[in-house]
Amino acid sequence: MSLEVMEKRFSEQQLEQIIEEAMVYMCACPAQVAVQLRKLRELYSYQQNCETDPGNDPAPHREIARAAIEAHTLMENCLSRVLEIEGWDMATLRMPEGLRRKRAEAFGLGD
Template sequence: MDLQKDFSDQELEQIVEEAAIYMCACPGEVAKEIRRLRSLIRYQRDCINGGRTPETVHLTIEASAREAHAVMEKCLERVLEIEGWNRQTLKMPAGLRKLRDELLSRPD
């Protein structure tokens, strides 16, 4: 699958895990959508390579999924930038961790 990737599959998994640990689901949800789009693209490639017809349907879906993939990768890059994630380590910033801890320690 010759797909331009700004994030590796491993990096997406790390973002999902980091977001889940620190209860900031939004970056993780975007990463999950990127993974689902990659799966959809692979599925369409398999349909095309398997001779499933009409090929135009699969090519149309694949093209749209590729466009969505590019948009969502840019979105994730921007979200990480806005929130101040370390792009090298993909760790959530300490400020968000502190906010999470404060929310958890509030009495109900």
């Protein structure tokens, strides 16, 4: 029996865009969620490799993978809601101008 499939709402490229955008404008919270999503994907991939190794009992790896899938779904939903709450452009994954300006001014980077 093989592992469940991990559905992904955000691509690796989109996660990278969120991380870069958030870090440039000193808004690390969305970036932190994106980083955790990447780690959950790595955990899931690792479990896939372990499950298919003939010397391993697949049951523990299936359980870890199942939990990774649940956590991944929860965190993707969270990221989507946070981006929506903050007003990010979901097509380009750019932070809204007002939030950019606010962050720049808070750190003395404004005009």
